[in-house]
Amino acid sequence: DAGITQSPRHKVTETGTPVTLRCHQTENHRYMYWYRQDPGHGLRLIHYSYGVKDTDKGEVSDGYSVSRSKTEDFLLTLESATSSQTSVYFCAISTMVDQPQHFGDGTRLSIL
Amino acid sequence: GESVGLHLPTLSVQEGDNSIINCAYSNSASDYFIWYKQESGKGPQFIIDIRSNMDKRQGQRVTVLLNKTVKHLSLQIAATQPGDSAVYFCAERPVHGSSNTGKLIFGQGTTLQVKP
Numbered sequence: 001d002a003g004i005t006q007s008p009r010h011k012v013t014e015t016g017t018p019v020t021l022r023c024h025q026t027e028n029h030r031y032m033y034w035y036r037q038d039p040g041h042g043l044r045l046i047h048y049s050y051g052v053k054d055t056d057k058g059e060v061s062d063g064y065s066v067s068r069s070k071t072e073d074f075l076l077t078l079e080s081a082t083s084s085q086t087s088v089y090f091c092a093i094s095t096m097v098d099q100p101q102h103f104g105d106g107t108r109l110s111i112l
Numbered sequence: 113g114e115s116v117g118l119h120l121p122t123l124s125v126q127e128g129d130n131s132i133i134n135c136a137y138s139n140s141a142s143d144y145f146i147w148y149k150q151e152s153g154k155g156p157q158f159i160i161d162i163r164s165n166m167d168k169r170q171g172q173r174v175t176v177l178l179n180k181t182v183k184h185l186s187l188q189i190a191a192t193q194p195g196d197s198a199v200y201f202c203a204e205r206p207v208h209g210s211s212n213t214g215k216l217i218f219g220q221g222t223t224l225q226v227k228p
Contacts, residue, residue, distance in 0.1 A: 041220075042221060043203075048215065056213065101214070102158060103148075103155030105153070105155045
């Protein structure tokens, strides 16, 4: 939807391994966001980007890093995955800060 | 602290009836509010938004009402259909001084069940 592709859609990995999730957009939107969704916590912002190479932390950024080398791609990396990072991860994009964010269909990540 | 919450975790309505989903927010400085619908296995889908300088906004079968006095937001769905069954989230955008990053704070969500 809204020209957003998240990959992979599902991933199972082991504690301590690095994991990278990719968000690709075809809308040329400036702003991109990574959220995680957990029961009882709703959607929480991990990191966001307001332009190429411009990123900042959200409310639950510990253990995550991001990179945006070009407008269309926003990568989320778990340097050393932990079981507490088992979650569904959503990418969102928006044209401007006062416009709605549009979401991808998520990546279900399980860390054993 | 900042929080966005919903009064009811589950709402069950009869097909054809109107639905009202409520949301309370705590940050009086928030200037932008959004309602999302999320179906199982999918990402949140934008429904409607409203800015703080408005009290009401209508879309197709949906209306959002904003009461800034009591910091309350509601989503009304007219003639609810089985396809409306989903989880609904409200979100607010707090404004911090002159900085505005577009960060949203989401509520926990309300499940809407439509009975045929």
